[in-house]
Amino acid sequence: xxxxxxxxxxxxxxxxxxxxxxxxxxxxxxxxxxxxxxxxxxxxxxxxxxxxxxxxxxxxxxxxxxxxxxxxxxxxxxxxxxxxxxxxxxxxxxxxxxxxxxxxxxxxxxxxxxxxxxxxxxxxxxxxxxxxxxxxxxxxxxxxxxxxxxxxxxxxxxxxxxxxxxxxxxxxxxxxxxxxxxxxxxxxxxxxxxxxxxxxxxxxxxxxxxxxxxxxxxxxxxxxxxxxxxxxxxxxxxxxxxxxxxxxxxxxxxxxxxxxxxxxxxxxxxxxxxxxxxxxxxxxxxxxxxxxxxxxxxxxxxxxxxxxxxxxxxxxxxxxxxxxxxxxxxxxxxxxxxxxxxxxxxxxxxxxxxxxxxxxxxxxxxxxxxxxxxxxxxxxxxxxxxxxxxxxxxxxxxxxxxxxxxxxxxxxxxxxxxxxxxxxxxxxx
Amino acid sequence: xxxxxxxxxxxxxxxxxxxxxxxxxxxxxxxxxxxxxxxxxxxxxxxxxxxxxxxxxxxxxxxxxxxxxxxxxxxxxxxxxxxxxxxxxxxxxxxxxxxxxxxxxxxxxxxxxxxxxxxxxxxxxxxxxxxxxxxxxxxxxxxxxxxxxxxxxxxxxxxxxxxxxxxxxxxxxxxxxxxxxxxxxxxxxxxxxxxxxxxxxxxxxxxxxxxxxxxxxxxxxxxxxxxxxxxxxxxxxxxxxxxxxxxxxxxxx
Ligand SMILES: Nc1ncnc2c1ncn2[C@@H]1O[C@H](COP(=O)(O)OP(=O)(O)OP(=O)(O)O)[C@@H](O)[C@H]1O
Ligand SMILES: [Mg+2]
Numbered sequence: 001x002x003x004x005x006x007x008x009x010x011x012x013x014x015x016x017x018x019x020x021x022x023x024x025x026x027x028x029x030x031x032x033x034x035x036x037x038x039x040x041x042x043x044x045x046x047x048x049x050x051x052x053x054x055x056x057x058x059x060x061x062x063x064x065x066x067x068x069x070x071x072x073x074x075x076x077x078x079x080x081x082x083x084x085x086x087x088x089x090x091x092x093x094x095x096x097x098x099x100x101x102x103x104x105x106x107x108x109x110x111x112x113x114x115x116x117x118x119x120x121x122x123x124x125x126x127x128x129x130x131x132x133x134x135x136x137x138x139x140x141x142x143x144x145x146x147x148x149x150x151x152x153x154x155x156x157x158x159x160x161x162x163x164x165x166x167x168x169x170x171x172x173x174x175x176x177x178x179x180x181x182x183x184x185x186x187x188x189x190x191x192x193x194x195x196x197x198x199x200x201x202x203x204x205x206x207x208x209x210x211x212x213x214x215x216x217x218x219x220x221x222x223x224x225x226x227x228x229x230x231x232x233x234x235x236x237x238x239x240x241x242x243x244x245x246x247x248x249x250x251x252x253x254x255x256x257x258x259x260x261x262x263x264x265x266x267x268x269x270x271x272x273x274x275x276x277x278x279x280x281x282x283x284x285x286x287x288x289x290x291x292x293x294x295x296x297x298x299x300x301x302x303x304x305x306x307x308x309x310x311x312x313x314x315x316x317x318x319x320x321x322x323x324x325x326x327x328x329x330x331x332x333x334x335x336x337x338x339x340x341x342x343x344x345x346x347x348x349x350x351x352x353x354x355x356x357x358x359x360x361x362x363x364x365x366x367x368x369x370x371x372x373x374x375x376x377x378x379x380x381x382x383x384x385x386x387x388x389x390x391x392x393x394x395x396x397x398x399x400x401x402x403x404x405x406x407x408x409x410x411x412x413x414x415x416x417x418x419x420x421x422x423x424x425x426x427x428x429x
Numbered sequence: 430x431x432x433x434x435x436x437x438x439x440x441x442x443x444x445x446x447x448x449x450x451x452x453x454x455x456x457x458x459x460x461x462x463x464x465x466x467x468x469x470x471x472x473x474x475x476x477x478x479x480x481x482x483x484x485x486x487x488x489x490x491x492x493x494x495x496x497x498x499x500x501x502x503x504x505x506x507x508x509x510x511x512x513x514x515x516x517x518x519x520x521x522x523x524x525x526x527x528x529x530x531x532x533x534x535x536x537x538x539x540x541x542x543x544x545x546x547x548x549x550x551x552x553x554x555x556x557x558x559x560x561x562x563x564x565x566x567x568x569x570x571x572x573x574x575x576x577x578x579x580x581x582x583x584x585x586x587x588x589x590x591x592x593x594x595x596x597x598x599x600x601x602x603x604x605x606x607x608x609x610x611x612x613x614x615x616x617x618x619x620x621x622x623x624x625x626x627x628x629x630x631x632x633x634x635x636x637x638x639x640x641x642x643x644x645x646x647x648x649x650x651x652x653x654x655x656x657x658x659x660x661x662x663x664x665x666x667x668x669x670x671x672x673x674x675x676x677x678x679x680x681x682x
Contacts, residue, residue, distance in 0.1 A: 241488070242488060310525075312521065312523060312525035313525060313527065313528075314486070315483065315486070315519075315521060315525065316521070316525040316526070316527060316588070316591075317527070317537075318483065318486065318514060319481070319483065319514055319518065319519035319521070319592070320514070320515070320518065320537060320538035320541075320591060320592065320594075320595055321511050321512065321513075321514040321515030321538065321541070321542060321595060322511070322537075322541055323511050326541055330537075330541075331527065335528065
C-alpha cells in the first residue's frame with residue numbers, strides 16, 4: 001500500500017520522567033522485603049493452624065465416637081444349658097413359619113425355665129428379653145436340638161451387659177463375676193443391631209429401622225428437590241427475564257434457604273398432614289418436608305454453578321445454530337453439573353442430619369419394625385439418636401454412640417459418592 | 430453487480446438508551462471479503478453481531494432498521510434464528526472451543542442440524558472442515574484430545590473449522606487474529622483467501638495491513654457511524670474522509 005500513509009513511531013513529546021530510579025537496596029526497602037516475608041509466613045502458619053484445628057476436632061469427634069460406640073456393636077452372651085421339651089416335631093421346624101410354630105409351642109417359657117434351673121431363682125432376669133430368639137434361631141439351624149440337651153449362647157440382660165463392659169451397678173457386677181467364674185460369659189458381634197429396629201430393651205434394639213427410614217426419606221427428598229431445584233436454577237439463570245419479579249423470587253429463595261428447619265416442620269405438618277392427610281411419621285412426608293428445605297440450597301448452588309459457565313461457550317454454541325434448549329442441555333448443564341452436585345450433597349447432608357422438622361411431623365414415634373414402603377411409619381437416624389440419648393437405661397448410651405457411627409458412615413458414603421460423581425463429570429479446561 | 434448477500438438498511442443499535450450504531454447501511458456480496466475497521470468502542474462488534482442476531486442474547490440491546498439475507502428480513506418474526514445462525518456462522522475474538530474433544534467440536538454443528546445420516550459422513554465433514562481450516566495435519570492423530578488443550582492459534586482454527594462444518598453462507602469474524610502470533614495470523618489469512626468465493630466473509634480487524642491484505646472492500650466506523658465504505662485499495666491510498674485518513678495513519682485509535 002501507500003508508504004506515505006504507514007504510521008510513524010510516536011515521537012517522545014511527553015514530559016520526561018522527573019523521578020530518580022528506585023533504589024532497591026536501601027535499609028527501608030530491605031525492611032519492607034523482610035516484613036513481606038514475615039507476613040507471608042504468618043499467613044501460612046495461620047492457615048495451617050486453622051486446618052489442623054479442624055482436622056483435630058474431626059479426629060477427636062471420630063475417636064470419641066468410636067471409643068464409646070464400638071462396644072455398641074458387641075453384646076455379652078451367657079451360655080445357657082437347655083433341654084427343650086416342646087410340643088412340636090422337628091420336621092415342623094424346617095418348614096416356613098417355623099418362628100410362629102416355635103413361639104406357639106412356648107419356647108419363651110422354656111428358656112426362662114432353663115435359666116432358673118441353671119442360675120437359680122433370678123436366673124431369668126440375667127437374660128435379655130430377646131434371649132429366646134437366639135434359642136429359636138439355634139433350633140431352626142439345627143432341629144435335633146429339640147430332642148437333646150445343649151449349651152446355647154444367648155444375649156444377656158441390659159444391666160448384665162453394661163456390667164460386663166465395666167460400668168454396671170454393684171449388684172450386677174457381682175452377678176457378672178459369678179457368671180464369669182462359672183465360665184458362662186462370652187462376647188459376640190451384635191448382628192441384630194444391624195438388622196433390627198427400635199425396642200424398649202437396649203439389648204434388643206437395632207439401627208436398621210432408622211437407617212432404612214433415613215434412606216427412604218433421602219430418596220424422596222432427592223427425587224423431588226434435585227430436579228425441581230435444577231430446573232428452577234436453569235430457568236432463573238437462562239430464561240427468566242431480569243426484572244423486579246425475578247429479583248423478588250431470588251430474594252425469597254435466599255431467605256428460604258436461611259429459614260430455621262423447625263419452621264419447615266410446621267409447614268410440613270400443616271400442609272402434608274393437615275391439608276393432604278398423608279400418613280403421619282412416614283418417610284414420604286419426611287422426604288417432602290426436607291425437600292422443601294433442600295431445594296433452595298440446590299437452586300442457589302445451581303445458579304452459581306450455571307453463572308460460572310463462561311458466556312463464550314454459550315456464544316459458541318448459539319453461533320453454530322444451537323437452540324437455547326440445546327445450549328442448556330449440551331453445554332451449560334454438563335459444565336455446571338459438578339457444582340450443582342456439590343451443592344446438592346451439601347443440602348442432602350444437612351437434610352440427613354435434620355431432626356427438628358421430622359419431630360414436628362411425628363417421626364419421633366416408637367417404631368419397632370423397619371418400614372417397607374415410604375408410607376409406613378418410620379423414624380430416621382438423627383431422630384433415633386435423639387430418642388436413645390434421652391433414655392435413662394444405661395444400655396442405651398453405647399447404642400446412641402453406635403448409631404452416631406452409623407450416621408457418620410452414611411454421611412461419609414454420601415460425600416464419597418458426591419466426590420466420585422464430581423470427578424467423573426469434571427471437565428478439564 | 431451481483432445481488433448482495435447481506436443488505437443492511439439504516440441500522441441503529443441501542444444498548445438501553447445509548448446508541449452504539451447510528452444509521453448504518455451496508456451490503457456484502459457473495460464472493461467478497463469485507464473488513465470493518467475503526468477505533469476501539471466504535472461499534473464494529475455490535476454491528477457484526479446484528480448480522481446473525483447474536484445481539485438477541487444481550488437483553489438491553491435493541492436493533493432498528495432492516496437487515497436482509499438473500500432478500501429475507503432476518504429480524505422478521507417469521508425468521509428462524511437457529512437456522513439464520515446456521516447460515517451465518519461466527520468466529521469470535523477469543524478462541525472459544527467447547528471443552529470437548531476436537532472431533533466433537535467440529536461434529537457438533539452438523540450433528541444438531543442433522544446434516545449427516547451415517548457416521549462415515551460425519552467423519553468426512555470433520556476431516557474436510559479441519560483440512561480447510563488448515564488444522565488437519567496438526568490434529569489428525571489426536572482427534573479425541575480436548576479442544577481446549579490446543580494452542581491459541583490452533584484453537585482459533587478449530588473454531589473456524591467448527592463454523593465451516595455447518596456449511597454456512599456467510600462467515601463473520603470478530604478480530605480472529607488478535608490473540609495470535611504472526612505465523613498463526615498468516616495461516617488464518619491464508620485460510621480466508623481460500624474460503625473466499627465459497628463464503629461471504631466479514632472480518633473485524635485492528636490491523637490495517639491485515640484489512641489491506643485480505644479484504645476487497647473496507648468499512649470504517651467511528652463513534653457508531655459508518656464514515657466510509659469502499660474498495661479497500663481506495664480507502665488505504667485515497668481516503669475521502671479526514672477521519673478515515675487520521676485513523677489509518679495512526680493519528681488516533
Ligand atoms: N453488552 C453491552 N451493553 C452495553 N453497552 C455495550 C455492550 N456491548 C458494547 N457496548 C457499548 O457499545 C459500544 C460499541 O461496542 P463494540 O463492542 O461494538 O465496540 P468495538 O468497535 O467492537 O470495539 P473493540 O474494537 O474494542 O472490540 C461501546 O461504547 C460499548 O461500551
Ligand atoms: Mg469488538
